[in-house]
Amino acid sequence: MDNEKAHDRHELIAFKVGDQEFCVDIMNVREIRGWTATTPIPHAPPYVVGVINLRGTVLPVLDLAGRLGKDAVTPSHRHAIIVVQDEGRMTGLLVEAVSDIVTVGDEMIHPTPEVSDNDGSMFITGIVTLEGRMISLLSLAAVLPARQIKAA
Template sequence: MSMVLDTPHSAMASHAGQRQNLMGKGQGPGASNHLGGEFLTFRLGAEEYGIEILKVQEIRSYEHPTRIANSAPFFKGVVNLRGVIVPIVDLRLKFGCDSADYNDFTVVIVLNIRGRVVGAVVDSVSDVLELPGDAVRPAPDIDASVDTSYITGIANVAERMLILMDIEALMSSADMGLMDSAIG
């Protein structure tokens, strides 16, 4: 299974039937702020997350990567994707989920972060949602010992909570070791 999202426009067109407009009563097209937009939603354990669709290159079924010795437990290894060596990070392990079982629903979201291709393993991909800015609330302040710098907001979507992430900030963080901090 591989779903290629070549451009933002093809991503929007290929998911037109799946997208949900979450604007409520009394909200018009101008009622948005910088937190809104289109998000690919996915599951990690019992939680649902969303990332900006423009960062997604494609979605692929999980294949076992080639392990790199002495790497962090969440770094699963590398795969060859049409001639490009792609590092694979298991977000379930990175976020300390109870289990990280690999099954038919497990997928790799291939991301393009600052011109670098990176894969993120997730339990499953849900859909593409269009969220108006006023549907997104700021992330709550949490104990300073918990790094929430990559969380951009929380949205309430049809009786479920959606945690919105800045996937670029997460993948670029020093503990990930995937990006050169000098690249800006």
Template structure:
């Protein structure tokens, strides 16, 4: 019985660990459990007729991985690719995909008290993909629910591209 208590408390702790990354001037966070690995940016192979936010695909140890540029997806201006640009390799619903971000800073552990709900924006802005806002000292992280952000329609598109 003791082991079960320890395991569940470890799950609770890891459920609140977020990988912090930047897009433009803002800092975001995604659950660390969704992250498979971090890689430097390499130009992917373009796929004809793919939406602009899908940069293309890369071959990751024999697996074809679609790459999504989050600056384009979030409409944050023209992306630049330099030595700080990082591709976060994610495992979402059994699918492997890459997410291009400007940089990755660290892993942050947030207690439930440090996570505030996302503000209601009405119909002007869809906030369904936000877990909330994480605050630690003077930092504020926009916490993204990556499963909801990569909607099922987009995941279906990713499958078609990876095939």
């Protein structure tokens, strides 16, 4: 692959949460899988759906809608789990549907506008405009809950 291209081209996975489209860098995505029944985590925040068994790894699953301040969804087999990796830990993001993979250049990613109608804007690092679509680029570091430490 052309090195220069690699620098300013990004492959992103786009998906739907509620009526909004979001995306994450494909490099952070380990796999996409269907929804399976979860085991609830005690004392967890409401947006943490629970944990599932991902080939022997215990994977926490977040309801992304709930995390972004939207109405919590009732998970069903229509939903998908995007398994993302960030700083050595894996988390599943529960989304309504994965729409497609898009390739965008740096020039297509715009900074997040200062105005915000809900507290969801803190999770977004930029907005991608593509063929009339507006796709919000998620910041995984902000979306994933801080690791619980004893002092918490």
